[in-house]
Amino acid sequence: MNKINNDELGLDRVRELVASYATTPEAKSLITQMAPKTSLNATTLLLNETAEMVEILQRGLHVPFVSSDSLKPLLQKVSKGLVLSAAELEKVADFIRVNRLLKRFLLRQAQAPILISYGTEIEILTQLEDEIYQKVEHGEVASHADHDLARLRVQVKQINADLKNSLQHLLQSKKYQAALQEKLVVEKDGHYTVPVKANYRKSFPGQVVDVSNHGGTVYMEPTKAANLIARKTQITAQISAIEWQILGMLTAEVFEQLTVIEHNLQIITELDVILARAKYARAIGGTRPDLNTSNELVLREMRHPLLANPVPLSVKIGQPQRGLIITGPNAGGKTITLKTIALSVLMTELGLFLPAEKCQIPVCDHVFSLIGDQQDIDNSLSTFSGEIVKISQIVAQAQKHSLIVLDELGSGTDPNEGSALAIAILQELQLRGCLVIATTHYSAIKDYSVKSPAFMTASMDFDLKKLTPTYKLIMNQAGESRALWIAGRSGMSDRVLKSAAKILKTGELPLAESTVTFKKTIKQASQDLHLHKGDIVFVESLNKEAIFYQKAKTAGKVVVFVEQNFVEVPLKRVRLRRQAKDLYPAGYNLDLLFIKDWQDYKLKKDLNRGSKKAWKKLDE
Incomplete structure (x- = not known):
């Protein structure tokens, strides 16, 4: 097992580069987590796989492959007994189709015995593929999937046409011209309405669905339109029931082949990993070691x-x-x-x-x-x-x-x-x-x-x-x-460089003493660190800046305020950055710096000054 800590060698970045050449999310994840092999046979096998795929790419052949969408979430839904949508079933069928194409492609590569072995492991599910494609088209259940479904969809289409004609006829009718506020159809919560003047609401054949803000206009659904929509709703429910039945049946067939599909997915993922390694090899002009x-x-x-x-x-x-x-x-x-x-x-x-x-x-x-x-x-x-x-x-x-x-x-x-x-x-x-x-x-x-x-x-x-x-x-x-x-x-003086060169050459150490004199002795600065409330300090053990609060009860420690919390740290790990006197005006209330919850602070302050709103909020 290889011991690589904190990726100081850059291996994680290499794996990410290789993963970028993969197509499927499953392969990308596998590459970024892949550990180096530590045996001759295992490493040789990996290199042989890469070499075979590189040779295929060098011949300009296109390897059939799945889309970049992940199939795992769909298979998990099936395993939990959930019904797949038409679009999801179509993705399953697409995956099965690619399995068939990829298997046929690999079995034709006479010079790639390892890849052929992968191809032989792929199981073909032609019947399931055909069944889904026959009953699902363009992300929805096909009309020809069921005789009653086709008939009901024709009825819905006719109702939509009748509804449109009815509304157009009403808008053009001279009988209702005076009653209409405008000649248009407005959809309100699934109802097809027309704007009618409020004083005509009783004489207009229909039901009020909505009223304008000023009350001068009522949105009324014509009686005939309401009847057509009610009929459409009834038929739509029947259509949904049939569609659900077909989707449930197809999902059940997918469930029966779930083990095979998951096995194929594993093989596809492994082949995608090999393909990514080969693409990376071509991209860097790589040589087999x-x-x-x-x-x-x-x-x-x-x-x-x-x-x-x-x-x-x-x-x-x-x-x-x-x-x-x-x-x-x-x-x-x-x-x-x-x-x-x-x-x-x-x-x-x-x-x-x-x-x-x-x-x-x-x-x-x-x-x-x-x-x-x-x-x-x-x-x-x-x-x-x-x-x-x-x-x-x-x-x-x-x-x-x-x-x-x-x-x-x-x-x-x-x-x-x-x-x-x-x-x-x-x-x-x-x-x-x-x-x-x-x-x-x-x-x-x-x-x-x-x-x-x-x-x-x-x-x-x-x-x-x-x-x-x-x-x-x-x-x-x-x-x-x-x-x-x-x-x-780096700008070092010539005198220092010459002295260093002499030391290297002779081995003699320069022992001359300084002749610099001072007029008066400067008192040694105190080693004690004097901190005041509100000072900005850097805490080495936290590697962060904090606000000094007070000395701690424990000897050699202080209390600082960092990330809305009071923390006790060793004084020797604290360095003064900026003094409070330089940051805040005279008389500033430094306690405001140490508030953990401003909303709670404001509520207490409002309560203290007798705010009715605050007391009401407290009661709530």
């Missing part, structure tokens, strides 16, 4: 998959050396090199092709990484302490087929002790047979890598003429950290 179980890693012109314009990486690690120590300047590409190497292994174990000219990848049972600042404020751990906690876990779990990438191992503490500890850790890991790749600035670690037959050295290239890093890895070379160059580029 060669696998081995002898801990040999060879990358030729490997590009980091998440960078826009990465510098290609070429590296070779294996027999007899199991370790690689990379040196070079800051911002020279050491960390990216570590991530690229680790990602090449993890991507391979996901069945992905690599953006490289050629690559040999060891199948690893674990991939461990130690990259970036390991500081843990919540647990009061420094960078070095956080690093040691994690490296201790790595050492405890590392095995023969483990890949371990370590960035600036041993930093954050005394250089001599840090170097000694780092060398001991590297020695322990290589003795276990692990592949170990580490970056360092420490000379002692560089010397160890040069002298140890188990390690190779490499350096990030540096253009001395242009005084810029090239981000290229040079094998079998121990590089310099270029600290003086970086300091010079």
Whole structure:
């Protein structure tokens, strides 16, 4: 099992990229959660699947596939005994049709035996597909699905025509011209009405449905129209009953084949995952990696998959050396090199092709990484302490087929002790047979890598003429950290740089004392932190700003107001940001800063001043 914490290598982002090439939601979800395989056979199978699908795409063939809509919610409805709508049944039929087309397509791919095996597992449900398509059209039950349904729909159509003619005739009739406020039909709550002058309401044949705001107009439904609508409502109810019966019958047939459909969905999802891997391989110009179980890693012109314009990486690690120590300047590409190497292994174990000219990848049972600042404020751990906690876990779990990438191992503490500890850790890991790749600035670690037959050295290239890093890895070379160059580029004074260069060259320490004198002694500032109510402070343990309230009863602690709550925190973790006297005018009521519920505060204030509205609200 691979140990990847906080995705410091970027594997989650790679999975998201691959998932974007999937069609179905089920496949997208599966890809983002997929764990790297840790056996030769499993990884080989994944790569074979990808290779077969890549070859199909390279031949310009179109793989029949389902829409991007998820079928799972529909199948869940069926399993719960709910009736599917006509549109939902049509989606089921579409899925079954694609199953049939995809099976036929895969069985024709003579050069893709694995994909053929997927195709043979797909079960065809032609009868169910035909049954749904015969009785459902364009998202509704087809009229030819039932004789009575067709007859009743014809009647509804005729009623609609009669209703329209009746209303038009009434509007054009001279008999009712004086009674009409306007010549138009207005629908009111399902009733077809005409606007009639209020004083004609008794002489107009119909029923009042609504009255205008001013009362001068009444909306009346003509008697004939009311009779037609009543008849239409009756027939519509009969139509709904027949449609419901047909939908229920079709849903029952889907329920009978639910196990088969769910099995097909699983196969379709797996094929979509393979197709997404193949599309990603084509998009990045990927190459199939060669696998081995002898801990040999060879990358030729490997590009980091998440960078826009990465510098290609070429590296070779294996027999007899199991370790690689990379040196070079800051911002020279050491960390990216570590991530690229680790990602090449993890991507391979996901069945992905690599953006490289050629690559040999060891199948690893674990991939461990130690990259970036390991500081843990919540647990009061420094960078070095956080690093040691994690490296201790790595050492405890590392095995023969483990890949371990370590960035600036041993930093954050005394250089001599840090170097000694780092060398001991590297020695322990290589003795276990692990592949170990580490970056360092420490000379002692560089010397160890040069002298140890188990390690190779490499350096990030540096253009001395242009005084810029090239981000290229040079094998079998121990590089310099270029600290003086970086300091010079950062604006460090020439005198300091010359002094540092002399120290490096001679090893002599500058011991001259300062001749600067002061006229008077400045009193040392008090180390006590004086806080006042309303001061804005930063609380390190919360990593947030808060408002100081008062000292706590517990010694060495204070009470702060943050996110509408009073919290007790250690004083030593509090830093003053802004004083209340600079934020609020003189006489300002600072208690207003610590109100948890403003509505409750306003109600109490209104009650105190005798507000009748407030007392009424309280009674309610």
